[in-house]
Amino acid sequence: MPRKTTKKLIDKKGVRVDGRKPNELRSIMIKAGVIENADGSAYIEQGRNKILVGVYGPREVHPRHLTQLDRALLRCRYHMAPFSVDERKSPAPSRREQELSKVITWAIEPSVFTDRFPRTSLDVFIEVLEANGGTRCAAITAASVALADAGIPMRDLVAACAAGKVGGQLVLDLMDVEDKMGDADLPVALLPSLNVITLLQMDGELSADEFEKALNLAINGCQQIHMIQREALKTRHIAVKQAVEE
Amino acid sequence: MPTFFEDKQLVMPGDLLAEGGYAAGENAYKEDEKVFSAQLGLVDFEEKTIHVVALRSFYIPYVGDIVIGKVVDVGFNGWTLDINAPYAAMLKASDVFDRPFKPQRDDLSSIFNIGDLIVAKVVSYSRTRDPLLTISEPSLGKISKGQIVEVTPSKIPRLIGRQGSMISMLKRETGCHITLGQNGLVLVSGKTLEDEQLAIRAIRKVDAEAHTSGLTDRITKMIQKEKGGNESAQKDN
Structure with a gap:
């Protein structure tokens, strides 16, 4: 039986369900280099989202016929663990996961110099351990950190964040309930230094004016996330430096 | 012509390193007179060229490099070596024999077998062709100890x-x-x-x-x- 939410998504004071202000991100923690066996890896916690990313490559392409002679083949696999959501999710790749895998690949590919290592493949495995809305953005953010950690030549990091409309108001970084019960959702991926958008999706309804405001809000969120990505990559190497230089 | 980082400072992919008049060296790229970093690494200013020394990297073969490889396959006229690169390297049998080599007569696996480690030199490599190795130099060849x-x-x-x-x-x-x-x-x-x-x-x-x-x-x-x-x-x- 579907439960009815009696609670409003935004109260009179403009506070959201989880106590955030409309233009506030969830708390984000990123860690680089968490998997010893992968060439590069990252772990992100964004609110209640928990995502682990492993990067393998560049390596020989399997199956062989997928080889591209002028550039590397970038493949992402977005997968949700059976225990990542309230009701058990079948571990088989669903239609939604296949779509997200494609969309994430397209969002990341413009940032990678794939033409520098032709005839190879770069495999990005994204494992969603716990999902609470906005996983595609968190996955892109973490995958980009993992690629940088693997030492892959890149134009820029990719930071992703969603904006949207909830209870008639524009908000940043939607969580699960806000996405489902809200009016619109607008995930954006950005190359922050070059100011290039690599992913722009929209679901729901926004006026032209609201769209522009929401887009700017999302871009602002991406820039904040970019700072956290940089910190994550920095800490990994600074710790060693400080420990020995004392 | 400003630069935005000090020498040997840690940079990330996408960091703007310098503007105008600088050339992009290793692990850097140039777009509209601006030089950006393409790697997680340390900046290295060398006159007007800016390099980034990568902290994590993978190996891309370069002609003239000395590499250490492991035999992964013995074929009819040579060996395939894993040289820790995305591409498999070839060592031709004709490179090893100082006389004409006949596949019917010579047993290649008695010279180098699968699992053997070899010090070799890259003689040719390009974007379209896999690296080719040679051991025809005194310091090169099979590793017997160490x-x-x-x-x-x-x-x-x-x-x-x-x-x-x-x-x-x-x-x-x-x-x-x-x-x-x-x-x-x-x-x-x-x-x-x-x-x-x-x-x-x-x-x-x-x-x-x-x-x-x-x-x-x-x-x-x-x-x-x-x-x-x-x-x-x-x-x-």
């Missing part, structure tokens, strides 16, 4: 040091013979197992702390301290 250490390929120059200061110090202090493969594999062979293990520990330390200052001195101290420790331990016995 141990292999794996380090990040971009840190091989650090392991050599300025004018070979680091590598000659390592050889002198540990008494080991050290062969550096540009592909990030290092062969260490010494008189005793202890010597080799000490050299390996030192190499691992260089790999982990390549981006810190005063490294050569610290490594020298570490080796001397451990050597001193070993000798006194032997006296006790």
